[in-house]
Amino acid sequence: MEQNLSQYKIFYEVAKAGNISKAAKELYISQPAISKAIGKLEDSLGLSLFTRSSRGVQLTSEGEILFEHAREAFEALERGEQELRRIQEFDIGHLRIGVSNTLCKYILLPYLKTFIDQYPHMKVTIESQSTVQTLNRLEQQKIDLGLVAEPSLRKDLSFIPVMDIQDIFVSTRAYLENLYLREGSDTNIFETGNIMLLDENNMTRHHVDEYMAENAIFPHQILEVTTMDLLIEFAKIGLGVACVIRELVQKELDTGVLVEIPLQNSISRRTIGFAYHPSNQAMALKTFLEFLY
Structure with a gap:
C-alpha cells in the first residue's frame, strides 16, 4: 500500500458523510486539506473515487468498491481498539509459561493460584516440556515465561530467583x-x-x-x-x-x-526461578512480573 493511511481515513469519512464539510468537522481538519488528500489518493490510484455536485459528493462505482474494503479495515481496527481497552480494564491477557512437570507441580502451582485469584480474567497457557525446550522457546519469544534452574549459559535472558534446591x-x-x-x-x-x-x-x-x-x-x-x-x-x-x-x-x-x-x-545447590526475554513487552508478562515483586 503506497498511500498514507491518513488518506484512506479521510476518504472513508468523506464517503460516510457524503459531504466534505461534515467530514472536515469530524476529522478536525480544513476542507481544502480534505480535498487535497482525496485528490492525491485519486491521482495515485489513477481513477476517480467521487463525483462532486452542489449537494455534496457521491461515490463512483470504483469508489464503492474501495469504500467496502476501507469500511471493513477501519471497523476491524475499531474492534481491535475495543479489545485492547477491554484487556486494560479487566486485566485480560495471555500469559504463556514453559515448565517441567516437576517444577509445575511443586513450585509453579502455588504461584499460579495466587496470581489467578488476583487476575481472574487472565488467560494462562502452560507448556509442559523439558528445560532445554523452555529455554529455546524463550529465546525465540514463543513463550513469555519459563520456570527453570538458573540458565548459566543464557545471558540474553533475565532471571528472577525463587528458591534454592538441593x-x-x-x-x-x-x-x-x-x-x-x-x-x-x-x-x-x-x-x-x-x-x-x-x-x-x-x-x-x-x-x-x-x-x-x-x-x-x-x-x-x-x-x-x-x-x-x-x-x-x-x-x-x-x-x-x-x-x-x-x-x-x-x-x-x-x-x-x-x-x-x-x-x-x-x-x-541450584537456583530455581522465572526466566524471560527482556525485550518481551507483553502486558500479561509485565503483570506477572509486578505480581512477583
Missing part, C-alpha cells in the same frame, strides 16, 4: 539393610545398588552426571525414569537409590519413610 540420593532403610546384608556392610552403594536417575535428556540429570564424574562415582546399574514423581515413588517402595530434590521429599525424610545417603561431597 539434589540428594535417598532410599528406604529396608533397601539399604538388604543391600548391606547381600553385599556386605562395606559395599559401595553406587557400584552394587540400583541407582535411579532421571533420563539423560533432563537438565537435572546433566547436573548430577557432572557431579558424579567430578567425584569419581560410576554407577554399575542405572534405572532411568522420566519424571521426578516416579523417582520418589520408586524409592518409597524400595526399588533402589534415587536422586531426588530434597525439598520435594522433606516430609518423607522427616517421617523416616526415606533416608538420605551420605555423600563425601554434596551436590552443588
Whole structure:
C-alpha cells in the first residue's frame, strides 16, 4: 500500500458523510486539506473515487468498491481498539509459561493460584516440556515465561530467583539393610545398588552426571525414569537409590519413610526461578512480573 493511511481515513469519512464539510468537522481538519488528500489518493490510484455536485459528493462505482474494503479495515481496527481497552480494564491477557512437570507441580502451582485469584480474567497457557525446550522457546519469544534452574549459559535472558534446591540420593532403610546384608556392610552403594536417575535428556540429570564424574562415582546399574514423581515413588517402595530434590521429599525424610545417603561431597545447590526475554513487552508478562515483586 503506497498511500498514507491518513488518506484512506479521510476518504472513508468523506464517503460516510457524503459531504466534505461534515467530514472536515469530524476529522478536525480544513476542507481544502480534505480535498487535497482525496485528490492525491485519486491521482495515485489513477481513477476517480467521487463525483462532486452542489449537494455534496457521491461515490463512483470504483469508489464503492474501495469504500467496502476501507469500511471493513477501519471497523476491524475499531474492534481491535475495543479489545485492547477491554484487556486494560479487566486485566485480560495471555500469559504463556514453559515448565517441567516437576517444577509445575511443586513450585509453579502455588504461584499460579495466587496470581489467578488476583487476575481472574487472565488467560494462562502452560507448556509442559523439558528445560532445554523452555529455554529455546524463550529465546525465540514463543513463550513469555519459563520456570527453570538458573540458565548459566543464557545471558540474553533475565532471571528472577525463587528458591534454592538441593539434589540428594535417598532410599528406604529396608533397601539399604538388604543391600548391606547381600553385599556386605562395606559395599559401595553406587557400584552394587540400583541407582535411579532421571533420563539423560533432563537438565537435572546433566547436573548430577557432572557431579558424579567430578567425584569419581560410576554407577554399575542405572534405572532411568522420566519424571521426578516416579523417582520418589520408586524409592518409597524400595526399588533402589534415587536422586531426588530434597525439598520435594522433606516430609518423607522427616517421617523416616526415606533416608538420605551420605555423600563425601554434596551436590552443588541450584537456583530455581522465572526466566524471560527482556525485550518481551507483553502486558500479561509485565503483570506477572509486578505480581512477583
